[in-house]
Structure formats: structure tokens, C-alpha cells
Amino acid sequence: QVQLQESGPGLVKPSGTLSLTCAVSGDSISSDNWWSWVRQSPGKGLEWIGEIYHSGSTNYNPPLQSRLTISVDKSKNHFSLRLSSVTAADTAVYYCAREVASPGTYYFDYWGQGTLVTVSS
Amino acid sequence: SDVLTQPPSVSVAPGQTARITCGGNNIESKSVHWYQQKPGQAPVLVIHDDSDRPSGIPERFSGSNSGNTATLAISRVGTGDEADYYCQVWDRRTHWLFGGGTRLTVL
Numbered sequence: 001q002v003q004l005q006e007s008g009p010g011l012v013k014p015s016g017t018l019s020l021t022c023a024v025s026g027d028s029i030s031s032d033n034w035w036s037w038v039r040q041s042p043g044k045g046l047e048w049i050g051e052i053y054h055s056g057s058t059n060y061n062p063p064l065q066s067r068l069t070i071s072v073d074k075s076k077n078h079f080s081l082r083l084s085s086v087t088a089a090d091t092a093v094y095y096c097a098r099e100v101a102s103p104g105t106y107y108f109d110y111w112g113q114g115t116l117v118t119v120s121s
Numbered sequence: 122s123d124v125l126t127q128p129p130s131v132s133v134a135p136g137q138t139a140r141i142t143c144g145g146n147n148i149e150s151k152s153v154h155w156y157q158q159k160p161g162q163a164p165v166l167v168i169h170d171d172s173d174r175p176s177g178i179p180e181r182f183s184g185s186n187s188g189n190t191a192t193l194a195i196s197r198v199g200t201g202d203e204a205d206y207y208c209q210v211w212d213r214r215t216h217w218l219f220g221g222g223t224r225l226t227v228l
Contacts, residue, residue, distance in 0.1 A: 036217070045219055045220070045221045046156075046164065046207055046209075046222070047219070048216065048217035048218075048219070051216075059216055061216075061217075095163055095164075100169075102152065102169065102170050104151075104152060105152035105154075105170065105210070105212075106211045106217075107152075107154040107166060107169045107170075107209065107211070108154075108156070108166060108209075109166055109169075109175065111163040111164055111165075112163065113163055114163050
């Protein structure tokens, strides 16, 4: 059974950097899957943040691209998110998820439980 | 612009069939996936590739996609189905796109 677990500070100061890690178990981060971050602001819908492949290739959501870095650590079987210059608008529950490829499309089959990150002084 | 439009809410009586729509320009040309999210929990995949059910999802959940509308249908609805439902598509240009979500209420 694949499991994903997010970890990181629950409180970040404005203008600071949000850093989260997603630990993967039950699958290798080096498998033929992309791995994503998705967030959900309080009471709002889902927003895709970005994704990474074990080779280090990444794709980012354009509005976040200038502030975003996603990296992978194959030795620890985890991947990480760094979002800089945060504001209150970045307050959200952050999820990591595994992507599944299907002809012409992708979807998420496993999700972490999510972690709430609040941006506040 | 690429937008997936869902009704904010759908209400249905117990035992009836709930239908949740996801509108998009020529959405039938894309594969649509659906997630169920209960309060305080992570989303769960309930339909992928328009109409396929993952292992463990009841047959009561079904999907279709035609023209400009994809539809998630849930038959014999019970209180356990109350949740937010999100549609999602992927393409090479926009990558990931979610609908705004629909709150299903069982009356």
C-alpha cells in the first residue's frame, strides 16, 4: 500500500520561505511516476502547485513558478517543496500526491493526509 | 481560458441518484477524473478516465463525458456520500486543471 506523509512547519512568517517534505512508502520515488504538490486554501478548491520526476525534471504552475522549487532525494525516498516570499494568500493545506499516467492524461491515485501551513506574524 | 465549471452545490434525497456536472469547452476531447473529499480528509479518486472506477470504489459511482459536459453519477445516495466532489483534467499545455468543486448534500 502506497503511503505519502507531509511534514514541515505549520507556521511561517510573511516574506519567509515555506518548506515541506513528502515521505513516500510502499513505492520507490524512482518508479515511473511523477510526484506532485497540491494545495487547498481554507474553504476553497484544489490548486496544483508543481511536480517532479525522479530524474529531477520539474513542471510548475506558472503563477507560482518564480517563487517555487521542488526537489527530490532518492536516497531518502522523499521529495520537497520550497515556496519563497510567502504571504497570507499562501495559507493552505498542502498535499503531496502520486501521479498515474494513462493514455493522454494523468490523475492522482494516492494522496498524503495534508498539512496545514499558516502564514502569519 | 481553460476553465472547468461545476455547480457549487447539489442536493438529493436519500436513495436517489445524484448527478454532478463538470463543464468545459469540448471537454469530451479530454479524459476527466473525479475526486471525493470529505471534511478534514484528503481527496480520494472515485472515477478516472471518464468512467473507470478504481478498486474499492462502489459500482454506485459512474461517469460519462460528452460534448461540453462530463458527469459524475452516484446512485442510491446515502449520507456517507456527502462530500465535496472535484473534476480534473490534464493536458500538455495547462497540465493540471481542477473544477471549483461541488458540495453534495443528502437531504
